[in-house]
Amino acid sequence: MYKLPGNAGVSVFGDNSLKFYRDPVSFCQQRIEKHRSRVFQCRMLNRPTAFICSVQGMRELLCEKSNLFLKDPNDLMTNMYGDTVVTTNGEEACLLRLSLTSLFTGGCLGSSSDYITSVCERCLKDLSLSGQPECVYSAFKRLGTELVLGLFLNIRAEEQPDLFQEIMQLCTQHWHGLISAPVNLKVPLWSSGFSTALDARDKLMVIIKDKLENDTQGFVGSLGSLPLPDSTSASQHLLLFISALIPKALASLLTSFTLALSGNKQARLRAMEDPDYLRTVLLEVQRLWPPFIGGRRIADQDTTIAGFPVPKDYGAIYISHSVHRDPEVFQQPDNFLPERWSGRNAGQEHFLCSFGNGPRSCIGTKLTDVFLKEACMYLIKHYNWCLDPPSQDLEYKWLPVSRPANPPTISFTRLDLTRSDRSDTN
Numbered sequence: 001m002y003k004l005p006g007n008a009g010v011s012v013f014g015d016n017s018l019k020f021y022r023d024p025v026s027f028c029q030q031r032i033e034k035h036r037s038r039v040f041q042c043r044m045l046n047r048p049t050a051f052i053c054s055v056q057g058m059r060e061l062l063c064e065k066s067n068l069f070l071k072d073p074n075d076l077m078t079n080m081y082g083d084t085v086v087t088t089n090g091e092e093a094c095l096l097r098l099s100l101t102s103l104f105t106g107g108c109l110g111s112s113s114d115y116i117t118s119v120c121e122r123c124l125k126d127l128s129l130s131g132q133p134e135c136v137y138s139a140f141k142r143l144g145t146e147l148v149l150g151l152f153l154n155i156r157a158e159e160q161p162d163l164f165q166e167i168m169q170l171c172t173q174h175w176h177g178l179i180s181a182p183v184n185l186k187v188p189l190w191s192s193g194f195s196t197a198l199d200a201r202d203k204l205m206v207i208i209k210d211k212l213e214n215d216t217q218g219f220v221g222s223l224g225s226l227p228l229p230d231s232t233s234a235s236q237h238l239l240l241f242i243s244a245l246i247p248k249a250l251a252s253l254l255t256s257f258t259l260a261l262s263g264n265k266q267a268r269l270r271a272m273e274d275p276d277y278l279r280t281v282l283l284e285v286q287r288l289w290p291p292f293i294g295g296r297r298i299a300d301q302d303t304t305i306a307g308f309p310v311p312k313d314y315g316a317i318y319i320s321h322s323v324h325r326d327p328e329v330f331q332q333p334d335n336f337l338p339e340r341w342s343g344r345n346a347g348q349e350h351f352l353c354s355f356g357n358g359p360r361s362c363i364g365t366k367l368t369d370v371f372l373k374e375a376c377m378y379l380i381k382h383y384n385w386c387l388d389p390p391s392q393d394l395e396y397k398w399l400p401v402s403r404p405a406n407p408p409t410i411s412f413t414r415l416d417l418t419r420s421d422r423s424d425t426n
């Protein structure tokens with residue numbers, strides 16, 4: 001058997017984490033070309049790590065061999081969110097998923113749909129009002145925040161603006177801790193981002209616990225009555241669900257959607273009239289611009305990926321950006337071609353990993369799908385839009401969440417759906 005291409009490097013000095021964080025996409029592209037392989041190794045987080053950039057490798061890691069590659073219980077996520085389903089393994093993870101999934105499917109999901117419709121309308125109805133170009137990422141992040149705080153905590157921006165604002169600020173501080181160094185350093189008049197984040201987390205927990213004790217309605221009410229492993233589990237999970245992570249991921253996808261269809265009135269009209277075309281557009285948006293760069297596991301025993309040996313205790317990282325551009329599966333991988341999903345790649349949605357894959361895939365996928373369709377349909381039914389100014393630097397950054405490094409600005413003009421609008425295809 002051939003060894004994994006690349007080099008596991010020496011401890012500390014051979015570590016590539018900083019290089020990877022600076023530009024993960026070029027980092028992987030250069031190594032794919034150098035090793036002529038979409039699976040290779042290098043040292044990440046000071047651990048020899050297999051990088052998985054092929055569809056076949058990703059499926060092996062997340063599906064066929066998911067029982068051999070485990071979540072890292074010492075992940076930074078545990079530091080910030082406590083014990084949640086995200087970093088647990090084995091039976092505990094299965095039971096948690098079983099309980100939590102019930103909140104994101106069937107009747108529970110159905111009962112969210114009126115709120116999803118109303119929040120999209122409230123946050124998107126004024127995009128053309130100022131007559132100025134909109135910074136779309138910020139507008140969509142606000143929409144995502146209204147969605148999660150309304151759905152998961154029953155806190156509506158229009159009913160409790162001060163509390164809403166306070167939670168939004170705390171979530172931002174908490175988030176900045178996740179992406180700053182985990183140094184809990186506090187001196188008078190100065191505190192590191194991480195320690196500010198821990199303070200923010202404590203304040204959020206007080207609000208969350210109060211809600212769990214006193215609110216019997218909606219998601220928070222259902223979560224409070226679920227069978228969960230211990231008394232802190234419900235609050236830890238609520239902290240995760242309302243965190244800035246989800247609004248940012250939603251804003252990332254909505255931003256990429258508006259950019260992909262900006263100035264393309266024909267595609268917008270087609271998406272408005274044909275829900276299946278809108279579905280293929282959204283698949284192509286998540287293929288090319290997945291919000292998260294990927295996910296990480298640790299090998300629990302000696303095994304293989306794509307025929308290469310992966311020893312026990314190796315890390316394994318799947319890179320969604322590279323998996324989604326694997327030319328073995330996606331022809332013309334860098335081109336935006338929604339029609340591939342009704343042609344050559346029809347029925348191959350399981351080759352994507354924007355929402356993970358296999359038994360540990362995202363439990364919020366259906367909710368996200370309902371929300372994105374509602375928000376995108378609102379946009380295409382009510383607006384024409386184009387980049388303003390027409391020429392902008394749209395180069396993406398991929399961490400912590402994918403989006404153009406320079407926030408793009410877009411001008412929206414309200415549509416009234418007359419016949420002349422429908423036939424005009426500028």
Ligand code: HEM
Nearest residue numbers: 085086241249250291295354355356360361362363364368
């Ligand atoms: C655009 C929106 C979202 C994206 C792109 C996204 C992406 C992902 C990805 C990539 C994973 C797998 C991580 C891994 O393999 O290590 C994941 C897992 C997860 N997601 Fe999401 N997610 C989104 C929305 C949501 C929502 C709305 C919720 C719930 C409120 C949610 C809850 C979770 C949970 C609990 C897991 C962990 C599942 C497990 O480990 O068993 N996500 N998500």
